[in-house]
Amino acid sequence: MRNTRRGKVRAKKASSVPKEELKRELKISAIDEGTVIDHIPTDATFKVAEILDLENHKGIVSIATNLQSKRIGKKGIVKVGGKSLTQDEVNKIAIVAPEATVNIIKNYDVKEKIKVKTPEIIDNVVKCSNPICITNNEQVPTKFYIARKDPLKIKCHYCERIMGKEDIEIV
Numbered sequence: 001m002r003n004t005r006r007g008k009v010r011a012k013k014a015s016s017v018p019k020e021e022l023k024r025e026l027k028i029s030a031i032d033e034g035t036v037i038d039h040i041p042t043d044a045t046f047k048v049a050e051i052l053d054l055e056n057h058k059g060i061v062s063i064a065t066n067l068q069s070k071r072i073g074k075k076g077i078v079k080v081g082g083k084s085l086t087q088d089e090v091n092k093i094a095i096v097a098p099e100a101t102v103n104i105i106k107n108y109d110v111k112e113k114i115k116v117k118t119p120e121i122i123d124n125v126v127k128c129s130n131p132i133c134i135t136n137n138e139q140v141p142t143k144f145y146i147a148r149k150d151p152l153k154i155k156c157h158y159c160e161r162i163m164g165k166e167d168i169e170i171v
Contacts, residue, residue: 002108028062034081036103044096045076051092094118133159
């Protein structure tokens with residue numbers, strides 16, 4: 001089945017579809033259980049994979065970037081079989097991909113769709129870019145406040161440095 005402007009239609013057999021049409025579409029296999037993170041800005045797709053430590057994940061992992069999106073132009077998507085995200089992971093994703101959607105998959109169906117929300121206070125998630133900040137020189141956990149949501153700007157609780165998306169390093 002596939003969606004069209006007129007609703008759902010049955011997929012054609014591969015033999016009846018012109019070869020040129022087959023080449024235009026790339027499909028990523030569905031997962032039976034796990035998590036799909038969709039609507040990731042293309043420049044943040046691999047950052048999301050890093051946040052989730054997918055390099056060491058033993059289940060199925062699919063990562064695609066520069067896909068067409070009506071909502072954000074181009075997007076990335078990450079599918080992770082056999083993994084449920086923690087709230088800490090969702091909060092980290094919200095910082096690098098504030099428009100992302102997290103889909104919980106069970107028996108090949110989307111059981112829950114969660115629009116990520118950037119937390120107002122970010123505790124021990126981001127490293128301060130100020131080399132003389134107390135958090136970089138002593139055993140003090142980092143703490144940031146949202147200074148602006150779009151474009152994202154965060155402010156260090158201790159040294160008051162304001163950092164943009166390009167300065168953010170997840171710890």
